Amino acid sequence: MTFLGYVRPDGSVGTRNHVLVIPSGFLAAKICEMVPGTKTIVTPDFGAGRTNSDREIIAQVFIGLGRNPNVASVIVHGASTAAGYPELNPVRIAEEIARSGKRVELIDPLKDGGTFVALQRGIELARDMVYQASKLRRQEVGDEHLSIGIKCGYSDTTSGVAGNPAMGYLSDKIVAAGGISMFGETTEVIGAEQFLAKRAVNEEVGQAILDAVQIIEKKAKATGLDLRSVNPVPANIKGGISSLEEKSLGAIHKAGYAPIQGVLQYAERPQGKGLYFVDNWESSTSMFAGYAAAGANLVFFQAGGGGLPGKDLLEPCPAVVTPQLWVTGNPSTYARAKASLDYYSGTVIEGTETPEEAGERFYRTVIGIASGTLAKSETLSYQEAVQMYLQEPMF
Secondary structure, three states: OEEEEEEOOOOOEEOOOEEEEEOOOHHHHHHHHHOOOEEEOOOOOOOOOOOHHHHHHHHHHHHHHHHOOOEEEEEEEOOOOOOOOHHHOHHHHHHHHHOOOOEEEEEOHHHHOOHHHHHHHHHHHHHHHHHHHHOOOOEEEEHHHOEEEEEEEOOOHHHHHHHHHHHHHHHHHHHHOOOEEEEOOHHHOOOOHHHHHHOEOOHHHHHHHHHHHHHHHHHHHHOOOOHHHHOOOHHHHHOOOOOHHHHHHHHHHHHOOOOEEEEEOOOOOOOOOEEEEEOOOOOHHHHHHHHHHOOOOEEEEEEOOOOOOOOOOOOOOOOOOOOEEEEEOOHHHHHHHHHHOOEEOOHHHHOOOOHHHHHHHHHHHHHHHHOOOOOHHHHOOOOOOOOOOOOOOOO
């Protein structure tokens, strides 16, 4: 199957056509306020007080978001207290993004004559970038240009029975077409890591999966916390999950059955096609920003019903430049939040569709959104701060 996307100079294909302003701060916020069609990241993780390693992770998120195929052009500003660090030097970030072939402009209050002069220049640049981006037209391309990032949450019994298997079907379809699928949540595969390791393309990748789990468990135990004794959480138990192993075995269904090509670190871009395990954290704000920085042009949250708040899923898309689709296999969640969901696989539980029929319907829905149909999360103007996956202490 094909979709309609924006072909970029480096050969990647976007499902959206944004102008990005980075990093966060006054200049970025005001430019985006004034110019429709622009995006920026909102985050408290700007680099000051962080270790060199964590600052490099922050830089890779900024660079990765700028290189994301959903971005047509980028403005980088130097109005940050962390701009003096080599990792977060605005010139370095701009040059790294520019290697993708897209237009990148740099604004700096120190060189432009002050903050308000820089703001004026930023607005002028953003207006021109948005105008030029509007001239681009979608082209028909193959599904090998899809790159997705997957998360599950609010897990209950329906997650492993219907919701995550539907995600796995989609993942397998995209991988079979030559695309990329990324899944993660290292703490959410504990108890099922041996099954994932057996699906690795080689022994080295399999060991990397096992090592990722062992390292996160060791870090937790160093704080006096045994992850195997505090998971599943009360909401999962209320949703019918009885053990961590049961939860993890249900969670890994979202990765389908394709061979696992490698283990990626947070915000790391895959070097090839296929299915990848990402050593990341279960927080959706950090995870989806990391997937977008790794090049995902669509991201997915597969929701069960355990602990899901409210009637509507009035949650922003923390992937910044990448549409987030909310999907579920839980009939109660669907009844409560139908207006906020992009896809429902509970028909398998209800007996009205086979898993294959539900999977093909999901695939067609995704192709439509990749081609320009809005995801439900895109119909709300609402943004929350993105917490990046930084593992070292602040000083």
